[in-house]
Every structure is written in C-alpha cells, then in structure tokens.
Amino acid sequence: MAQKPSIPKGTRDFGQLEMARRNYIFDAIKGVFSLYGFQQIETPAMENIGTLMGKYGEEGDKLLFRIQNSGEKAASAPEKGLRYDLTVPFARYVVQHREEISFPFKRFQIQPVWRADRPQKGRYREFYQCDVDVVGTDSLLCELELIQIVEEVYRRLGIRVCLHINNRKILAGIAEVIGAPDKIVDITVAIDKLDKIGVEAVNDELRERGLSEEQVEKLQPILNLNGSTAEKLTALHSILSNSEIGLKGVGEMETIFDELKIVDCTLDIELDLCLARGLNYYTGAIFEVKALDAQIGSITGGGRYDNLTGIFGLPGVSGVGISFGADRIYDVLTELNLFPAELQSTTRLLFATFGSDELRYALTWANALREQGIAVEVYPEPAKMKKQMGYADDKQIPFVAIVGSNELEQNKVMLKEMSSGNQQLVDLSELVQLLNR
C-alpha cells in the first residue's frame, strides 16, 4: 500500500478520548465563565495581515502563517494571516464593533491559534487558547472576579494551584525610588534568582546589569522583604513612600486582597515581586498560576492593560484578562490522573447479536433506551461474538447486551458487565433500571 498520509509538523489530530478530555476542560472553564456573566465570541481564523503585523515584535512577525489564495500569484504579497493569538483579534473586535458592544464588555474566547514556531515537545504550531477579559472599566472588581474564576475552575478540575500576583506599578515604583526607572526588567530578573543564588550573587548580577552601588544599596529592603502579604504591603508602603505610582500599585494590591477576604477566597495567593511577565503591555496587576503538584510552569496567566485597543485607534480603554493554557492543564490532569474515568466512553451499552432477526429485535430495545436518554449502540452486523466484544472493549463500553435466539424467545437480553464479566438475563425495564443506576 502507498505511503501513510501525514499531517504538517507541529499539528495534531485529536482522537475521541483526547477530545472528550479536552471538552471536559473547556466545559469546566466555560461553566465558570458563565457563572460570572462572561459571554463567548469567535473571530475568523484569518485576519488582514495589517491587523497582525507589528503587534508581536519582530520575532512574532516571522512566526505568522501567511495565506495565499490559490488564484493569487505566488509573488504577490499575501493579504491575510492566521490568528497568532486571541488578544489582537479581540482588540480589533472591540474597536470594530464598539458601537454594538455594551461596556464593560465581558467576553471569553476559545479558539486555536497558529505560530510558525520550531515544533518541539509541548510546543505546537496549532494550539488552543482560552482567554477571558473585561474591557471598558478600570475597576479592581474585575481582578477580583478573575481570581475567583481561577479558584473555581481549578476547584472543579481538582488541581491544587498557587496564584502569583504582582503589579507593574509596584515594579515601576521600585525602579523609580532606586533611581533606575528604565531597569524594571533587569531588577525583576535578578530578584527572581534570590532563592537560588542568594543575596550576594543577586547584588553582583544587579551591578553587572548596570545598577550603581547606591542603587543596589537602595534595593536591599526589597530583597529582604518577607512575611505575610499584609506585612509585605506595609513594608512596601514605606519603601515606596516617595513614588506616586508605586503607592498606587500598593493601594491596588491592598484593595484586591481586602475584597478577596470579603468573598472568602481560599485560594493560595502569593504577592510575588519577581513576577514580571508581559511588562510590554501590562500596566497594573499581573497574574500567574502554577500547579502545586506538577512541575510544568505556568498554567494560567494574565494582567491589566490600559491600552489594548490603542493600536487600532481607540485609546483609553482599560481592561484585564487571563488566559488558561489548555494543553498544559491537559498535561497536569494526565500526570495527576485526575480525568474522570467516564470520559473513556459516552456509550453505556452495546447490543451484540447472533443473527439478523436478533439485530432487528435489538433495534427496538435500542430505541426504547435512547428515548430514556441512555446512549447505546447496536453492533451493525451479526459478526463473530469475539469481534463484537472486542469492539465494546476498545471503546470501553461498560455493558454489552447479548441477543441470541433464546433471549429473543424470552423477550430478554443477556446483560454482561464488562468490568466484572458478570452476566444476567434481564427484561427491558430491568435493563433501564440497571443502566440508570
């Protein structure tokens, strides 16, 4: 036979079990989003190339998949590109539809994105993102709700997590009070290594990164920060007393933590001054969620941005959002064996028959069970019993109803429970009862 067909590198087929598991994750997330009034939108896979170009840095531009019509000459510039993330299409959506949208706009979006990255383990050229955002208000209630959503999603999925939170304004304040406002990233990267390399080595690194002796000195109270979140915030109050923006950041964090108490949030939350993702666009809170029982990095992240739609000519729209990493959540659930067993099969029962009369008989039973909302299958041919049983095994169908001439005569079926191998002769009403248990 010919060479097996294949799919482009970095892409994946999802079989039935993977799909059931992915849907389990998406359904849990969607259920929580709905509870908070977020509504789903979808945008096209392809955007005009001008919408995408220049939004992801030089490196990002290179990773865009561009689209040609077959009719177009190869030499002519392609006008479209595949969605690289959900954020830029969302910004485009908000600006394009701003007259129809009722702000604050609470939306979620679960769609694939494409990146011409070099494929490697855990990195794909097509993968799903799952984003939730509120735009059109700077109320910190939105940060609170996103944290509550994180708590509830992972409670439902059974994953123990820690949410790290930081604030871009606090980082800016720190850089400001030590007199190095352009060194936010350098400072954060160095601090991040404190646990691993110790305070002396961190100070050396800060000097290497261009901080003066005086600046390093001024940073020491930050490096020595410890205690509870409340204690850290109190200390930051005095450390940042000369920075307006720094104090604003501290105030934002205090409000969020206060509100978390009001709603009895029991999530493990850590004020983490080393958290520095997305400093190009985040302007307030920054979030990152890590699974406590798996070594996999961040499984959810996000933050507050004050100028998402500015790139499309609509300035001054503040928003905050987070993104759930579906692939990583999938890996955590797999590693910790947390997927429910019933995802293996949606079919509860297979009818296996010995002949065409029995097959027709099974059809009427199948019909009656489906009317009760019970998912059943009829093996479509009176094939060898071994083959029919093998099918039930492969599909992990928990029950098989065997129909031979005996059963047909008695108006019953021989019900076999696949896990135990137990068999019993039952009539239709007994069967319904057993399956509804």
Add this chain to the structure above:
Amino acid sequence: MAQKPSIPKGTRDFGQLEMARRNYIFDAIKGVFSLYGFQQIETPAMENIGTLMGKYGEEGDKLLFRIQNSGEKAASAPEKGLRYDLTVPFARYVVQHREEISFPFKRFQIQPVWRADRPQKGRYREFYQCDVDVVGTDSLLCELELIQIVEEVYRRLGIRVCLHINNRKILAGIAEVIGAPDKIVDITVAIDKLDKIGVEAVNDELRERGLSEEQVEKLQPILNLNGSTAEKLTALHSILSNSEIGLKGVGEMETIFDELKIVDCTLDIELDLCLARGLNYYTGAIFEVKALDAQIGSITGGGRYDNLTGIFGLPGVSGVGISFGADRIYDVLTELNLFPAELQSTTRLLFATFGSDELRYALTWANALREQGIAVEVYPEPAKMKKQMGYADDKQIPFVAIVGSNELEQNKVMLKEMSSGNQQLVDLSELVQLLNR
C-alpha cells in the same frame, strides 16, 4: 480616530448572541450523536498540500487557501493548505490512524473549513461543517441510524423536515436497462424537471442530451412512477428486473424502509429518484433533508461511499455519512423564530449599586448566588443608575438587584424584574427562591 479595522471578506465575527445560538444548534446535534455512540474527533486546520490537491476537482484546487510560513520565500511552493472540507481530512485520519481505530468507526467532527470562493450572500470563505460518519461496515443499519439522527435532531430543534432518499445503484440500474449506462446524470437532471415542465418537455430534453428514441421510450415507466414508496419500489422491481445493480439498490431501499418501520420512525421520507447529489463518490444511499417551512434548499445531506480511503491507499473501506449545514439551520431557526428566548442572556441577575460599601456588600450576595449555580454579575463600579440599568437592558439580563444605603441597612436588595418593571424588597433566601423559579 484611525480607520476602523476590518476582517477579510467572506469571514465573520460571531458576537455573544450568535455564539449562543450556534452553540444551541451544535449542542442539540452533539447530544443526538452521543446517544448513538458517535464520538468527536478534530483534525488540524492545515493539511499537507498533497493531502488536499486533486481531491475536489480542478475548480476545488483553485479554491484552496495555501499557507506560507513567514520565513519561507514567497516564490517557494507552499506546502500546506487550509482544510477545504471535513471529508478528505477524515479519510486521511482513518488511513493514518487505522491501527488505533476500532471499526466500525463512528465519528463526528464539527470544525470550520475554508474556501477561496467569491463571497456572496449566504456563502462564506470560512464556515463550519458538522459531519457524522460510520466507516468500516456496509451494514444498512448505519443508514437507518443516520435517518433516526436526522429525525431526532430536527425534532429537538423544532424544524419540520422532509428527508429525500435515493440510491445510486437504482440510478445505475435505470441507465443500464435503457441502454445508456453513461447517462446517469443526464437522465436524473431531466427527470428532476418533470413537475415543472411536464413529460413531453422532459422527453425533448432527454433527446437533446443524446438519448435515442428507444431509450426515451424505455424510460417512460420511470417517468410515470407514482404512489407510495412501497408501490414505487414494487414497480422498480419489475422495471429493473434485468439489472443486477438496480435490483440491489431496490433491495437496499426496501431493507431501510423495513427497518424504519421497526423503529417507529415518523419522519417524512420520500423516495426521490431525481436526487442525484455526489454521484462522483456516492455508491449507495443518497440523502437530502429540506425544511418544510422555509425556502432554503438542503439543510442536511450525505450518502454511502465505498471508497473514501482509496485515495490514500486503503481501498475497500465502505462508509456512510451526512453533514448538517449549520449556517442554513441557523437561518431556518431565525426565519421561523425558533431560537429559545433564554439564549439572549446567560446572566440571571445584575447587582447595581450606589457606592463602594454597597458594591462590597453585593459581592457577598453574588458569591452566595453563584454557589447555588446561579449566574450573576456585579456592575463593577457604582456608576449612574441609568448606566447600570442600560447595561442590564443591553445584555437582556432579566433581573436587577439594586443596592443603596437603605437596602444595606436592612440586609436586603430591591429586586427589579426588567420585563415588567415590578420592584420588591427581598432578603437573600427570597432572592434565591425567586431566581430558581
């Protein structure tokens, strides 16, 4: 402000109401698929260009969207293309994964496809297909199940439909007995006009299409066929008595109609000898479903194919499948006003507050309601009441709980039913009761 951003022609954004309605359709369809043991798969948006080329005819090749990596030189041939339908990727999937698949393989797939068609009303460059197939058996039970699925899906959606059924083998038999085996399509197209133009004009057209006087004469019994399905099948038995393939087709139809009686199918089904879609690939039953109360053409269609996977080197795998046209179903439900009103909003209640104390108070109530599984929102700022009410109106949220200092003191909220304007002061347990009604 700058020019509004836009999306490529022929593509669409889906807002929250459209998404809720689309999900309503997909959920209804998926629910029925599951009841019959079909399981979902997904394939990548992009396939290797060799997988797609030559599968849709010359015209189809021109309508493929081709993909370039940004890194690739424009002149180099693109290696990938966007999925044009779900059938070819499914065939590719079956061949590629044949060792993991348990046959008969019952799968469904709901994903977008892309065609570089000229955009026009009702025709898009990106649209969803919703396919369900069984491969690996030629049992006519599969045809039966697909018909039952059609019945149940449209029962759930509330759309009255008629299913037209034909059989490629019967058409082949007719062409054979009149001695024009290569004229299947010409004959079918001409017969299709019988109602409109009458038997004489049809005969003229048959002559124009190259049928001899004798052949036209032999076709007259077919043109005069009428009566019930059973009567038509009996007549075909004698008309096709000299055609093995024709009799086989009649036999298949008889079996299907017999089985439909066994399962008490009440769907309006018509044996329609003019139905001739997909004659390039269908080898047995051919289906088409039309809405009775809307002029919109076919909303579901499909058939039996005996060589789906042959193009990828795996011959002899018979299958049968149908495809639900989500866009057209959407249009029918809109035209007939059949979408449930509750799709307008998932949020049941909005808290509108007069100040920050009230806002915090509302948070605890919102929490309590969400714990009961009730979707609620808190307007994130104590904005002007008109603005908060306007938000509830826009989002079609049925209830607003107004919280001012009075309510806060009494530990109650002022509940306003938006449809009637009625207001009443309620405590938390009364509120839960009212919302659960």
